[in-house]
Amino acid sequence: MRYSALTVLTQALKGHTGWMPAWRKASPAPAYDVIIIGGGGTGLATAYYLAKNFAVGRVAVLEKSWVGSGNIGRNTTIVRSNYLLPENVAFYELSLKLWEGLERDLNYNAMVSQRGVFNIYHSDAQRDAYARRGNAMRLHGVDAALLDREQLRREIPFLDYETARFPVLGALVQRRGGTVRHDAVAWGYARAADRLGVDIIENCEVTGFMFENGAVCGVETTRGTMKAGKVALCVAGASSVLAAKAGLRLPIETHVMQAFVTEGLKPLIDNVITFGAGHFYISQSDKGGLVFGGDIDGYNSYAQRGNLPVVEDVCEGGMALMPMIGRLRLLRSWGGVMDMSMDGSPIIDATPVGRLFLNAGWCYGGFKAVPGAGFCCAHLLATGAPHEAAAGYRLGRFAEGRVIDEKGVGAQPNLH
Amino acid sequence: MRIECPYCGPRGAEEFVYTQDAERARPTDGGASPTEDWAAYVYLRDNLPGARREYWYHQGGCRAWLKVTRDVSTHEILKVELP
Ligand SMILES: Cc1cc2nc3c(=O)[nH]c(=O)nc-3n(C[C@H](O)[C@H](O)[C@H](O)COP(=O)(O)OP(=O)(O)OC[C@H]3O[C@@H](n4cnc5c(N)ncnc54)[C@H](O)[C@@H]3O)c2cc1C
Ligand SMILES: [Zn+2]
Numbered sequence: 001m002r003y004s005a006l007t008v009l010t011q012a013l014k015g016h017t018g019w020m021p022a023w024r025k026a027s028p029a030p031a032y033d034v035i036i037i038g039g040g041g042t043g044l045a046t047a048y049y050l051a052k053n054f055a056v057g058r059v060a061v062l063e064k065s066w067v068g069s070g071n072i073g074r075n076t077t078i079v080r081s082n083y084l085l086p087e088n089v090a091f092y093e094l095s096l097k098l099w100e101g102l103e104r105d106l107n108y109n110a111m112v113s114q115r116g117v118f119n120i121y122h123s124d125a126q127r128d129a130y131a132r133r134g135n136a137m138r139l140h141g142v143d144a145a146l147l148d149r150e151q152l153r154r155e156i157p158f159l160d161y162e163t164a165r166f167p168v169l170g171a172l173v174q175r176r177g178g179t180v181r182h183d184a185v186a187w188g189y190a191r192a193a194d195r196l197g198v199d200i201i202e203n204c205e206v207t208g209f210m211f212e213n214g215a216v217c218g219v220e221t222t223r224g225t226m227k228a229g230k231v232a233l234c235v236a237g238a239s240s241v242l243a244a245k246a247g248l249r250l251p252i253e254t255h256v257m258q259a260f261v262t263e264g265l266k267p268l269i270d271n272v273i274t275f276g277a278g279h280f281y282i283s284q285s286d287k288g289g290l291v292f293g294g295d296i297d298g299y300n301s302y303a304q305r306g307n308l309p310v311v312e313d314v315c316e317g318g319m320a321l322m323p324m325i326g327r328l329r330l331l332r333s334w335g336g337v338m339d340m341s342m343d344g345s346p347i348i349d350a351t352p353v354g355r356l357f358l359n360a361g362w363c364y365g366g367f368k369a370v371p372g373a374g375f376c377c378a379h380l381l382a383t384g385a386p387h388e389a390a391a392g393y394r395l396g397r398f399a400e401g402r403v404i405d406e407k408g409v410g411a412q413p414n415l416h
Numbered sequence: 417m418r419i420e421c422p423y424c425g426p427r428g429a430e431e432f433v434y435t436q437d438a439e440r441a442r443p444t445d446g447g448a449s450p451t452e453d454w455a456a457y458v459y460l461r462d463n464l465p466g467a468r469r470e471y472w473y474h475q476g477g478c479r480a481w482l483k484v485t486r487d488v489s490t491h492e493i494l495k496v497e498l499p
Contacts, residue, residue: 240461240462240463240464241464241465244462244464249456249460249461249462249463250460250461250463251459251460251461252461252463253461253463254463254488298433298434299434299470299486299488300434300437300463300468300470300488301488301491302465302488302489303488303489303490303491307417307429307491308428308430309428309429309430312430342458342459398455398458398459399451399452399455399459411458411459412436414434
């Protein structure tokens with residue numbers, strides 16, 4: 001069923017009795033040409049672009065739980081391409097361009113909202129660093145503008161401008177950045193991939209691999225074994241667990257990150273705002289809740305929940321930037337387990353194990369990357385060569401000293 | 417999460433700084449393939465669920481380094497030792 005204003009209208013007249021499930025409940029087939037492990041954003045987007053752009057035969061996505069149960073349904077929904085290093089600017093800009101055409105491409109309302117991302121600066125040194133980042137973006141053809149205090153005050157009047165501790169001096173703004181409804185991204189890609197013949201198999205956990213002459217030739221799952229021509233790992237925080245089953249150790253640690261939503265309010269914050277003197281970023285969902293988050297908890301975790309010190313730290317950041325939110329009540333907080341890489345940048349590459357590919361290391365920023373990660377991983381799987389926008393994201397870069405470290409903090413994932 | 421510091425008693429996680437896995441061993445410089453060994457030491461991790469030993473620093477307390485055995489799947493602290 002194609003979605004359109006006309007379908008909504010005719011369904012309304014029929015009492016909404018004619019809507020069909022958005023994707024089939026596929027059962028495992030004995031063999032696939034490509035098996036993608038993980039039904040999060042990265043895996044579903046990889047399957048979609050593989051089926052849409054290349055003729056690779058039968059494709060399946062295996063998800064241990066339900067589609068949308070991982071980080072794709074847990075993030076703070078911010079998309080942007082305001083990076084400094086050339087490898088990252090090119091890749092995230094490709095991804096942002098794909099977001100801009102996504103809803104028409106998928107025939108799905110993902111609520112892409114280019115409401116602008118404002119990175120606030122609080123010192124002269126930080127202004128210089130942001131000016132440099134904005135210049136790097138503009139050199140790559142990406143939009144960026146540096147606002148001074150008065151320009152910012154006209155757009156966002158409610159910040160605490162005059163505080164002596166963290167005075168607000170201005171902001172770097174990327175107006176094409178914004179938010180996207182996270183669940184809708186998973187559902188939209190799942191539906192579009194399914195329509196192109198991809199089998200999306202939920203409640204199917206991969207428990208091991210089958211090998212033939214040292215190369216992977218299939219997977220063992222809780223729903224039986226399946227042969228595969230190629231296998232791609234798109235499992236975010238579970239990357240090391242699955243890699244270990246193929247005898248690999250990865251440059252990745254699994255850490256927990258928390259997010260929060262308040263009770264619903266009338267429209268208040270109509271863009272994305274990030275605090276430059278601490279860990280706090282915020283936007284308002286269409287339901288009215290303020291959605292915000294901060295830093296990762298800072299220790300390895302597979303628990304999908306964090307601890308109170310970070311809750312306190314995030315709320316303090318919010319209070320320092322916009323004291324007006326102090327009397328709001330938190331509705332929910334939750335955590336997701338993320339694949340923190342050793343340089344803070346992702347990996348889209350073949351692995352030393354034959355026919356096994358890796359799409360991981362997305363850290364706390366892999367939501368904005370979903371279209372690009374899928375697009376480039378599909379290119380790699382189908383052609384055997386990396387896509388030019390992801391050519392730097394190689395697994396071998398660590399040993400070669402070609403790390404892509406935006407923050408410059410070294411192999412210490414809890415600091416990225 | 418609460419860590420029972422041998423000097424200060426049970427304290428909240430906010431007083432501590434996590435640094436790293438305590439099981440990683442530095443390679444010897446003259447090993448068989450020193451570059452590979454060092455690249456693996458710096459960049460590769462086991463990163464598996466379950467119990468593991470890690471270094472925590474009691475920054476907001478006695479400033480001792482502690483070797484803490486913690487289950488990363490549940491956050492349960494199983495043991496605290498001096499390194
Ligand atoms: C609190 C929080 C806030 C965030 N905010 C942002 C943000 O504002 N902007 C941004 O760009 N990014 C953000 N991120 C990061 C982003 O959400 C992730 O980087 C991204 O979603 C990871 O890719 P994914 O969607 O494929 O992961 P997931 O949705 O986690 O998909 C991985 C899937 O693999 C499945 N899986 C695991 N093991 C197996 C197995 N053995 N067999 C089969 N399936 C398996 C899991 O069940 C899961 O569904 C945030 C993350 C968190 C946790
Ligand atoms: Zn102590």
